[in-house]
Amino acid sequence: MTEHQTTHQAAEDARNEEILIYVDGVLKPKAEATVSVYDSGFMLGDGVWEGLRLHDGVWTFADEHLDRLFEAAKAIDLDIGMDRKGVYSALLETQKANGMTTDAHARLMVTRGVKVRPFQHPSLSQSGPTFVIIMEHSKPALGRPINLATVPHQRGLPMTQDPKLNSHSKLNCILACIAAQKAGADEALMLDVHGFVNTTNACNFFIVRRGAVWTSTGDYCMNGITRQKVIDLCRANDIPVFERNYSLVDTYGADEAFLTGTFGAQTPVGSIDGRQIGTGELGPVTKRIRELYANLVHG
Numbered sequence: 001m002t003e004h005q006t007t008h009q010a011a012e013d014a015r016n017e018e019i020l021i022y023v024d025g026v027l028k029p030k031a032e033a034t035v036s037v038y039d040s041g042f043m044l045g046d047g048v049w050e051g052l053r054l055h056d057g058v059w060t061f062a063d064e065h066l067d068r069l070f071e072a073a074k075a076i077d078l079d080i081g082m083d084r085k086g087v088y089s090a091l092l093e094t095q096k097a098n099g100m101t102t103d104a105h106a107r108l109m110v111t112r113g114v115k116v117r118p119f120q121h122p123s124l125s126q127s128g129p130t131f132v133i134i135m136e137h138s139k140p141a142l143g144r145p146i147n148l149a150t151v152p153h154q155r156g157l158p159m160t161q162d163p164k165l166n167s168h169s170k171l172n173c174i175l176a177c178i179a180a181q182k183a184g185a186d187e188a189l190m191l192d193v194h195g196f197v198n199t200t201n202a203c204n205f206f207i208v209r210r211g212a213v214w215t216s217t218g219d220y221c222m223n224g225i226t227r228q229k230v231i232d233l234c235r236a237n238d239i240p241v242f243e244r245n246y247s248l249v250d251t252y253g254a255d256e257a258f259l260t261g262t263f264g265a266q267t268p269v270g271s272i273d274g275r276q277i278g279t280g281e282l283g284p285v286t287k288r289i290r291e292l293y294a295n296l297v298h299g
């Protein structure tokens with residue numbers, strides 16, 4: 001069996017042992033950056049997060065990430081305790097403390113905070129939110145295209161736990177990923193409640209058929225910022241792009257498939273359920289989209 005990979009695989013960087021982590025306004029060495037066992041994020045996955053990347057001194061698409069963070073916090077009725085400016089300042093403060101200028105990844109996490117008793121009711125979180133920023137030196141380092149397996153775990157309906165929420169609790173996605181690994185793949189391809197191909201456990205999913213780019217309707221998956229940028233880039237560059245329902249038959253027969261996410265940008269898919277996709281390597285349309293996206297990010 002080939003060795004497993006993850007879509008969020010980064011090159012080893014010894015400097016990450018020395019990073020400072022932002023915990024409720026204080027920058028702490030990694031070993032001291034801890035939260036309470038009574039924290040609602042630890043206890044119940046009761047929080048929301050965002051992942052951002054630093055390219056050439058700029059936090060890419062920061063406005064979109066902050067919009068999504070504040071929207072998610074409002075949706076779960078969580079007061080972040082800071083306005084947008086405050087959150088952005090915390091990000092810059094952490095960046096400065098770590099002396100990072102490019103190729104860094106930040107995970108902003110906010111939970112309902114420390115509980116007075118170890119039970120579910122949100123009113124038990126009484127001392128305000130917990131706000132953490134982990135910022136690491138990070139360069140994606142994939143050795144080969146990703147292999148996917150479809151799994152029984154679905155992307156659910158929005159009234160259960162809306163798949164558009166970047167919630168701390170990701171158990172559905174984690175179980176999907178475990179099932180895919182047990183099937184010998186790297187990560188999971190998840191279907192929606194109607195059986196159409198939707199997304200992977202941690203990224204958005206696209207296929208290319210006869211020069212046209214297809215992705216799901218956008219229902220049941222994360223409203224990925226990279227996903228939207230890819231759609232916009234296709235539209236601006238005369239690459240036919242469709243948000244539509246499609247099946248596994250369409251997917252197995254695709255010429256190319258790729259994933260999108262802030263960390264990996266566009267990651268080629270080599271196989272799905274043991275079927276090689278196209279040549280099994282990075283295809284020409286994915287390559288072109290990668291170049292257009294790199295120009296957007298670095299331009």
Ligand SMILES: Cc1ncc(COP(=O)(O)O)c(C=O)c1O
Pocket residue numbers: 051166173199200201202203204222223224225226227260261262263
């Ligand atoms: C389930 C899931 N899908 C897709 C994405 C990619 O979104 P983005 O492109 O905004 O990083 C993420 C990242 O947060 C995610 O958690």
